[in-house]
Amino acid sequence: MDISAQMLIFATVVEQGSISAAARSMGQTPSAVSKQIGLLEDHVNYRLLNRTRTGISPTQEGQEFYEKCKAMAEKFKEAEALILNFDGTPRGQLKVACTVAFGKSQLIPALPKFMEEFPEVRVSLNLTDREVDLQSEGFDAAVCFAEQRTHPDTVMRRVMKSRRVLCASPAYLERRGTPTDFAALAKHNCLRFAGNSQRNWWKNDDPAAKHSFEAQGNFEGNSTDVILRATLAGVGIARLPRYMTEQKFQTGELVHVMPEYAPPSTDIVVMFADKRNLAPKTRAFIDFLVRQFRDTPNLKMTGS
Numbered sequence: 085m086d087i088s089a090q091m092l093i094f095a096t097v098v099e100q101g102s103i104s105a106a107a108r109s110m111g112q113t114p115s116a117v118s119k120q121i122g123l124l125e126d127h128v129n130y131r132l133l134n135r136t137r138t139g140i141s142p143t144q145e146g147q148e149f150y151e152k153c154k155a156m157a158e159k160f161k162e163a164e165a166l167i168l169n170f171d172g173t174p175r176g177q178l179k180v181a182c183t184v185a186f187g188k189s190q191l192i193p194a195l196p197k198f199m200e201e202f203p204e205v206r207v208s209l210n211l212t213d214r215e216v217d218l219q220s221e222g223f224d225a226a227v228c229f230a231e232q233r234t235h236p237d238t239v240m241r242r243v244m245k246s247r248r249v250l251c252a253s254p255a256y257l258e259r260r261g262t263p264t265d266f267a268a269l270a271k272h273n274c275l276r277f278a279g280n281s282q283r284n285w286w287k288n289d290d291p292a293a294k295h296s297f298e299a300q301g302n303f304e305g306n307s308t309d310v311i312l313r314a315t316l317a318g319v320g321i322a323r324l325p326r327y328m329t330e331q332k333f334q335t336g337e338l339v340h341v342m343p344e345y346a347p348p349s350t351d352i353v354v355m356f357a358d359k360r361n362l363a364p365k366t367r368a369f370i371d372f373l374v375r376q377f378r379d380t381p382n383l384k385m386t387g388s
Contacts, residue, residue, distance in 0.1 A: 098140075101139050132145065176205065176206065177206045180226070218238055230350055238357060241370055246327065246352050247347070251322060260273070263341065
């Protein structure tokens with residue numbers, strides 16, 4: 085076995101935390117893996133692993149060597165994925181990040197259709213409202229609001245238009261009354277997004293109305309989904325995407341507050357790396373999102 089193959093084995097052992105776990109992941113015996121690690125150590129003239137009863141850990145030299153082996157392993161995986169996709173068939177693992185609320189209410193229900201169309205694609209979905217770095221975190225695509233794009237080296241394609249509305253539970257409005265303008269709204273408990281001051285400014289596109297209002301209250305959440313749950317529980321008034329609230333309006337769980345309020349709409353987009361030749365799995369996912377949501381009548385009727 086050549087040195088490059090031994091380096092790949094070494095990287096796997098460090099990542100798995102034990103020789104036996106690494107052997108299982110590679111379909112080899114522990115003794116065969118241990119032998120290759122020994123040969124590698126002989127080749128570089130350094131002990132690379134500390135072996136204990138509970139597992140292994142890299143030595144100082146081994147940790148530095150692992151970083152190089154890891155980089156080589158990642159290049160190998162990229163080359164392998166490229167070869168597998170030469171015939172143009174979407175396949176392999178598709179790693180996607182998506183905002184929590186859109187992921188739960190829209191993307192996950194649509195995934196069975198995508199996976200039926202592309203049975204050789206394995207979807208790995210991470211729901212998060214934090215900013216993600218596509219390349220450093222290994223994501224193939226990220227579905228988010230357009231304003232969340234901060235890296236100029238990414239491309240984004242619009243999936244759908246999203247309009248935001250003010251809403252509250254009937255129980256809250258019964259306790260506190262229903263505001264009819266921003267002056268009255270200032271006396272209410274308005275739900276805020278934690279650590280995101282931009283989303284706490286509720287702007288109005290109507291030139292005849294007050295331009296903006298900063299939400300103030302005694303509750304904040306780290307995601308749109310958290311804010312929705314708090315609104316349903318009667319904590320206060322929130323500004324939420326229409327695609328999340330429409331069904332709740334119809335069931336009476338939420339009330340549309342100040343329906344004349346016209347906040348600026350935003351785009352929900354899919355972001356991907358700025359590469360000339362996208363992997364077929366990524367291109368298939370992007371095209372699917374655009375077809376699925378731009379052409380969905382229900383979303384258009386709800387003003388999303």
